[in-house]
Amino acid sequence: MKAVCFDTPGKPDVMKISNCGIPEINDDQILIKVKYAGVNRPDIIQREGNYPPPPDHSKILGLEVSGYVHKIGANVKNFKKGDKVAALVNGGGYAEFCSADKETTFKIPKNISLKEAATIPECFFTVWSNLILRGKLKEKQKVLIHGGTSGIGVAAIQILKLYKSEIFTTVGTNKKKKIL
Structure with a gap:
């Protein structure tokens, strides 16, 4: 899977596309095939090294995504493969696949595009x-x-x-x- 990562904090040019494994999910998570990822102030200041990420964060940037459910954990009942969703995540959004908690994932209404939905979760x-x-x-x-x-x-x-x-x-x- 391709993902946007960085080794040392800095300006946008520190970001690079890397190959890494598809994230594993636990029983309460959803694996999302990412189509869009939002860019927010925390994403930028995290990349600059001025915003400490949560302890369980992904090394991949990106805090909000939209896309399609690819896989669900055993305790996830309200989603199925193929559902159009958006989610707030603990990093990992700037990648082809991203894991998300079921509590911070929602189905996108038909009248909202994937592009629009990617701007909703963080705020x-x-x-x-x-x-x-x-x-x-x-x-x-x-x-x-x-x-x-x-x-x-x-x-x-x-x-x-x-x-x-x-x-x-x-x-x-x-x-x-x-x-x-």
Whole structure:
């Protein structure tokens, strides 16, 4: 399998295409045939050596992917081979195949392309985890979002609108203010 890796942190030119084995999956994981991978700030600063990856991370870059289910673990019941999916992963996304936990994988609706779906997991899972799961967001609460035009900010605003929240946001420039 081909994958994008790097040996030493640095600028984009440290990345190289390498051959490596297809990842193994455990009983709670899905092996995805990757079609698209998103690029986020954590991907860039990880490559630069300024963002420590999780202890169980892949040596391959890439934190969000879309593609097709290639194989499922024994405890995975809601997915089957061939399903169109996107996932948030602990690295490994810049490869032909990637392992993903079933909890951070979702089926892509028919009206969303694989290309579009690859941009969803990192921002939306982060926002959902922080606002809904940890923050226990309730309808019509007042919420301040810093960096309203960032990927996380835009995702937060969209979710907050679903909760009929009163949204306050900061931006860094007048140009960004006009976007909102």
